[in-house]
Amino acid sequence: TIDLSAEKEPEIFSAIRFGSVLENVIYDDDSRVVDYADCSITENTRCAYPIEFIPNAKVPCVGGKPQNIVLLTCDAFGVLPPVAKLTPAQAMYHFISGYTAKIAGTEEGVTEPEATFSACFGQPFLVWHPVKYAQMLAQKMQENNVNVWLVNTGWNGGAYGVGKRISLKYSRAIIDAIHSGELQDAEYSTYGVFNLQIPTAVSNVPAKVLDPSQAWEGTPEEFNGTISKLAHLFQANFKEYADKATPEIIAAGPQL
Numbered sequence: 001t002i003d004l005s006a007e008k009e010p011e012i013f014s015a016i017r018f019g020s021v022l023e024n025v026i027y028d029d030d031s032r033v034v035d036y037a038d039c040s041i042t043e044n045t046r047c048a049y050p051i052e053f054i055p056n057a058k059v060p061c062v063g064g065k066p067q068n069i070v071l072l073t074c075d076a077f078g079v080l081p082p083v084a085k086l087t088p089a090q091a092m093y094h095f096i097s098g099y100t101a102k103i104a105g106t107e108e109g110v111t112e113p114e115a116t117f118s119a120c121f122g123q124p125f126l127v128w129h130p131v132k133y134a135q136m137l138a139q140k141m142q143e144n145n146v147n148v149w150l151v152n153t154g155w156n157g158g159a160y161g162v163g164k165r166i167s168l169k170y171s172r173a174i175i176d177a178i179h180s181g182e183l184q185d186a187e188y189s190t191y192g193v194f195n196l197q198i199p200t201a202v203s204n205v206p207a208k209v210l211d212p213s214q215a216w217e218g219t220p221e222e223f224n225g226t227i228s229k230l231a232h233l234f235q236a237n238f239k240e241y242a243d244k245a246t247p248e249i250i251a252a253g254p255q256l
Contacts, residue, residue, distance in 0.1 A: 001022070001025065001036050001045045001047050002037075002043050002044075008168055011055055012047075012054065015049045016034075016049060016053075017053065019053070020048065020053065021047065021049075022045075022046070023046040023047070024041045024044060024046060026040060043103065065144050067179075068146065068148075069137075069149070070149050070151050071091070071095060071149070073150065073152050073153075074154040075101055075152045075154035076101035076113035077154075077159050078154070078155040078157060078160070078216070079212050079226050079227040080150070080152040080212065081210060081211065082152050082153075082156065082166050082171070082174055082205070082209060083150070083151050083152070083178070083199065083202070084191065084198050085149060085188065085198075085199070086196075087252065088138045088142065088148075091134075091138065092134035092135070092245075093134075093238070093249050093250075095120055095121070095130075095133070096133075096238070096245070096249070097237060098117055098118040098122070099116075099117050099234065100118075101114060101115050101116060101154065112161075115233045129241070149178055151171070151174060151175070153165070153166055156209055156212065156215050158217050158218055159226060163215075166209070173205050177203055183202065186199040186200070187199065187201070189211075191211070191213075192213075193231050193255065193256065194227075195252075195255060198210055212227075228256060231255075235254065
């Protein structure tokens with residue numbers, strides 16, 4: 001909920017009322033009005049609310065087979081694109097990797113962006129080898145003709161402290177474009193090192209934002225150094241799973 005406002009997210013803002021639960025926030029003892037801009041405890045402020053508190057919720061929360069799967073990450077290094085369309089092999093690679101990044105203020109002792117990997121985005125709860133779960137994912141993708149997308153809600157224009165967090169309205173526009181089918185028919189370009197397919201245009205999202213190399217506010221050398229650093233971290237992490245992975249899965253990762 002950091003920096004939440006009625007202007008930025010009116011539906012979520014209105015859903016936070018009696019019956020919801022707030023965590024790590026600061027509020028006025030008398031008025032009980034929450035200061036969502038206050039990050040004195042942590043930037044990782046949160047809220048949970050009953051599903052019926054938000055408009056257009058699907059109740060009961062049960063759906064059919066998905067047409068799209070979104071792998072969500074938060075890249076604090078500012079080099080992953082806001083959205084990329086993944087091949088089955090890339091979907092397996094990024095599912096196994098389970099990458100996100102910790103930022104200063106989210107955990108004690110974290111003072112700069114720190115990559116963290118959690119296999120299948122839930123490593124502590126896995127019984128089998130992560131590759132097995134990835135193979136199950138790929139099988140279901142192929143059986144049901146499902147698209148898989150990597151959506152990054154992290155930093156753009158530079159790393160944490162230099163760039164800015166990708167706007168919520170841009171992330172919403174990207175998700176809308178995925179579900180409407182717009183991105184199914186979009187034109188794509190290849191994003192180097194990670195070899196990701198990124199759309200050249202998304203409705204209501206500036207084209208510059210879609211390509212981190214164009215959005216980068218520093219020097220090209222700084223960008224190349226940062227993306228190489230993250231790629232090395234991916235490669236080092238994946239060594240733990242490479243013995244069970246196929247050559248196609250390994251090749252779907254970043255190449256330096």
